[in-house]
Amino acid sequence: MAESGDLDLGQLSTSQQEALQQYTSVTNQDLKDAIPLLQRSQWNVQIAIAKFFDGEGPDPVAEAMAQDIPRTTARHENLQESLHASAGRPQAPRQDRPDPAPRIVPRPNTVHRPPFLVGLLLAPFTIGYSIASKIFRTVFYLLNFLPTQIRPRAITSGPGTGLRSTNGRRMLMPRDTAARFRREFEEEYGNTELPWFEGGIAQAQDLAKKELKFLLVVLMSPEHDDTESFTRETLLAPDVVSFINDPANNIILWGGNILDSEAYQVAQEYNCTKYPFSAIVCLTPKEGSTRMSIIKRLAGPMPASAYLSEAQAAINKYAPDLAGVRAERTAQEVTRSLRNEQDSAYERSLAKDRERARQRREAEKAAAEAARKAEEEAEAAARREEQREKWKRWRATTMEDEPPASNKDVVRIALKMPESSGAGRIVRRFRNDTTMESLYAFVECYDVLAASEEFTEKAPTQPEDYEHEYQFRIASVMPRVVYEPSKEETMAQKIGRSGNLIVEDVSADDESDEGEDYLP
Structure with a gap:
């Protein structure tokens, strides 16, 4: 395994390598950033993963070691000298470090059901409460039709619509909650060009970390008096809308109503004490390779120009850091792509070598198979030739002797043997009952x-x-008649008392026939 960050991975123990593999499989983080984070987490995979997603806070041990702790010496002074010394000593500047932005996942809404017997005992009260609630809602609805002068104040200042609606509000999934917030916002302020993120705050933060963008969090309290003026005059100002929609600013806009559980948790974690509230969150690589921080808080009402200038200043301050990380990731991606391309080329070359080796093995196998078949055919031909010679020696012993010339019941044959045999012309007598197969034999x-x-x-x-x-x-020559080696027909029946015959090799006859086919 290659080195990463001046650290040889071969020096890691087996458990540390397993922890590194498990951590990188979940986070897909580069090794040069993953190993230091695991070291700071004492190689605890769960703690490291939590730091990666939730952001890594300052390490108190590292800060304590970084500070130069002066050695205490004995001092003799009175109270007045101590006061003068403390007044003249310059105050140490406070480090300007942004607060971490934790990854917030809405807590599930658990419903506690009483035991069956308790529920059975409370059933009359539950039914009575349900009936009374329905009657109250019906009366409350009918009273809305009364004139404003005689309508009860509780009805007049009752629940409204849009963001002010609190009637029947229940906890939903983060994506559904975001859709409800957008719908209520558009009901209250009309269709706007604001690109609200359709998902939970955790998904928006993960996307901002992955794509190295700025997350603009807007929390609204419908009951606050400045909410409507802030929204209409500041948030929906043309300059602010254009700033948020500008792709060059890399802004993800997420909004929430603090009447919802998720937005309320965000307000708690972001230390929101004044509404309307906005916060800008981004990755701060100087504080940690995975640390998401709140780089700017915009609390309370403010004009659009001030809101825009504050947000622009915060983004301009941290944009170079994100650009550096983006360039580093691009370089790593190029290196990874180049490495993958090299590996792919190596695999293709290896596949070609394997294919050539396979073809060579198949050719060798085919040649060996052909040689084996040729050897088997040669052995079979040798066995057939041996059997043929044995048969000829045996058949020669079964041949009848030539009848004497005085015998009248004979067939006189003149045979012209093939030139390959070198026998020339043969004249012999055979008995009348000799079969044609015996003549062939x-x-x-x-x-x-x-x-x-x-x-x-x-x-x-x-x-x-x-x-x-x-x-x-x-x-026979004239007329040409071919005689078959029949074991039933005799020579007297087929040839007569005498005949002039020729012996023709089958192969030679076939070749002559083929030659005749090509004659004009």
Whole structure:
């Protein structure tokens, strides 16, 4: 594994490497920032993840070590000298560090149900309360139709519409709460060009951290007297709306009604004591690589020009830091993309090498298979030739001797042997009942019969599992008639008392036939 931040990851223990892998899989943070954060968290993954999302506060131990603690020495002075010394000593300047902006997740609205028996006992009271509440709401609704002069004050100053509506307000999911706030805002002030974020404060803060943008949080109290004037004269001022919508300012706008649970929690965590309230939140890399801080609070009513100048000053102050982080992330992304491209090219090259190796193995396998088949075919041909020779020696022993010339029941045959045999022209007599297959056998075994004196005393036997095939044919010249090696038809039936025959090799005959096909 490569080095990151002058730290060799190989020096980490197994548990530390597992913690680093688990932390980076959740946060997707760079190693050079993840390792110091884990070290500051004592390698506790849960604490490190919480610091990443909620922001990392100042480390009291590090601050204490950074300060130069003077050694105390014995001093002898009276009260007046001490007062003069303290008055003349300059005050240490207070560090201007922005407050952290915690990641706020709305607490679920838990409903406690009483036990069954208790609920059964309280059922009459619950039913009575429900009936009385419905009657009261009906009467309250009907009283709204009375003239203003005689209408009760409680009815006149009752719940309103839009942001002032408090009737039937219940806790919703963050996204639904944001949609309700936007709907109520538009009901109160009409359709505006403000790009309200449609989600919870936690999602807005996560998006601002991820995309390195400024989060403008606006909290409104419908019961406050300055809310309407601030909204119409300041927040909806054309310059402020243009400033918020300008893409160059990188602003995410989130708003909330403190009558909702989520906005109320935001007001508590942001130390909001005066309304209307606005806060600008962004990533502060100088305070921590993952620390989200409140860089500006805008509390109370103020003119649009002051509101705009304060917000612009805060954004201009921290924009260079975010630009640096953005450039660093871009460089890291380019490096990561280059590394991925190199890895991809290496994988492609490796795949090509593997493909070539596979093709080479397949070619070698095919060559070996072809050689094996050729060897098997050669062995089979040798076995067939051996069986053929055995058959010829055996068949030669079964041939009948040539009848004498005085025998009248014979067939006189003149055979012209093929030139490959070198036997030339043969004249022989056969008995009338000799089959045509015996004539073929005579031609096949002629070389064996001619060398019969070389036979040993042991008689040859017929080869097992062998069926002989003749590689020639016997035919007459004029007229041309091809005689088949029939075991049933006799020579007297097919040829007569005499005949002039020729022996033709099958292969030679086939080649001659093919040559005749190409003649014009």
